[in-house]
Amino acid sequence: MVYVIGIDGGGTKTKAVLADQTGQVFATAAGGPSNPNSVTEHEIYESLSELFKSLKKQSPEAFDQVSICFAGMSGVGLDPNQSSLKTVLTNICQPYDMDVELAHDGVIALYVGTGGQDGIVHISGTGSITYAIKDNLIKRAGGWGYLFDDLGSGYSIGKETLAAVLQEYDGRGERTVLTSKVLQYFNADIPPDLVSLIYQASNHRTLIAQLSKLTFDAYEEGDDVSIQIIKQAAKDISHSIKSLANDVYANHDQVNVVLSGGLFKRDHIMIPLIKDDLKGTGHAYNLQLLYAEPVFGAVIGGLKHLGLEISEGFMENILVKHNV
């Protein structure tokens, strides 16, 4: 039996799981951030060490048989092997005699959707980013940050929502039920009150992104302004997918596409819109929602690296909810 540690490292938290090739989970652990853009190398070392200790404590026998640690981390830069994270991980894994593989966080999100096959993964939460992965080549579109490029993200939907409310108020925009929804959400009397409420918030980026929930609600009520905003977000997401498909999968008929992130909680709205936008573009897209946690994509990455096939049984096992 082959045992793997998978790690999903991000800017707010890091998750780890110890599983075998059948998808049986022996230990899980979660800790602080491990994105080198948000914390120091030393802090990453400390929090990863804690995760390893916790995994070992939960299942010492399985831990001792782990062959490889595969980590999908945000902020690894253009070449994962050049990343300082590689050194940190190696320092942690060497005493346990484990191999180390480091990849972009996009890789593990893709793998958990496709069972380790290549394809395109689009992630829309507060921000948004799209990766195309093929034969160890990785290309990205978007994700350049909320100030000037987060098309198709929760933030961009929230921003357009606030703009629509203020534009209705000052006479430039159409009537929209978003106004009453947003005012109620903030317990505000008139739209100008929203301005200082939002600028003074320390977390205005997530605050604005959360408003996308109201936009989806208004979409379902048939609000024209919200329909425009949501359709534009779907168009922007589809455009990223098409651009990468035309570039990386130019000679392929079929492309796997995994959709991941909080925005796809409204999959019954987003999936049909994206499917529509992707029609008649020369590729057949195999759209898939991400149901399991990306950390299992890291386990898949480890198994792939060892030359193992990902069995159907493995995929079924990881779809059983594991709260990490």
Place this chain on the structure above:
Amino acid sequence: MVYVIGIDGGGTKTKAVLADQTGQVFATAAGGPSNPNSVTEHEIYESLSELFKSLKKQSPEAFDQVSICFAGMSGVGLDPNQSSLKTVLTNICQPYDMDVELAHDGVIALYVGTGGQDGIVHISGTGSITYAIKDNLIKRAGGWGYLFDDLGSGYSIGKETLAAVLQEYDGRGERTVLTSKVLQYFNADIPPDLVSLIYQASNHRTLIAQLSKLTFDAYEEGDDVSIQIIKQAAKDISHSIKSLANDVYANHDQVNVVLSGGLFKRDHIMIPLIKDDLKGTGHAYNLQLLYAEPVFGAVIGGLKHLGLEISEGFMENILVKHNV
């Protein structure tokens, strides 16, 4: 002879001028910010007091004959008479036996363009805002801040410019000469390098707005992407003007429109585009660029308040460059 003190108060600086009804200038002074959103009342009191002392020192005789101080200030809120700035100004002016009038900064920008007549004023610098002024009624469109509404501003042009550069880079966007221009401006090698450069800058709002210069340059070179960005900005500005005209000037054939702010340094580009967008909309727009400094609009406001006509001679005098 009637003497007036005009004040133009903003978030970064405050200007003051002492002039008579013929437009002759006796004293000018400049000091720190006086927007209650950026500094305390006490600081505003201190810096306005300094300005008054300076005016008095430069021309004690004219100063002693001043009948009214008219101030156009940013951040005065919905009702200038309710503003805390009114109290501050009154405290300063009472010992000198001057009347005090407080107005929005948009009012003085309009007046200096129209010689005191009503109309619409649009200001596009780093941010953007449009005011319609009619019989002491003031309505605004836009200006809700860079995060979610600064359509037609230098910031929005700069933001679209950066987005275009990154979208060309990651394959989503068209080729554009903006890429080489922006990389050169920041002395950067590849577009992703721009991301951290801009997010780490303490003044990213003004930094992004300054890029609009490059977009105008590229527009003149015939760059398609830049033409789209600039045309969209002109459309957004025209839309604000039309919305306010339809609301405030519904029963008027002719509307005065004053264009003010750094964006109109490229008037040979912006004016024809805006004129085009305003065609066939039911109003005849009398478009005018702002050539004199808004602080003279405060002098006009003071003269108007005293029931005086603004003479042609006055307007000619203030167009002579006075550096305040």
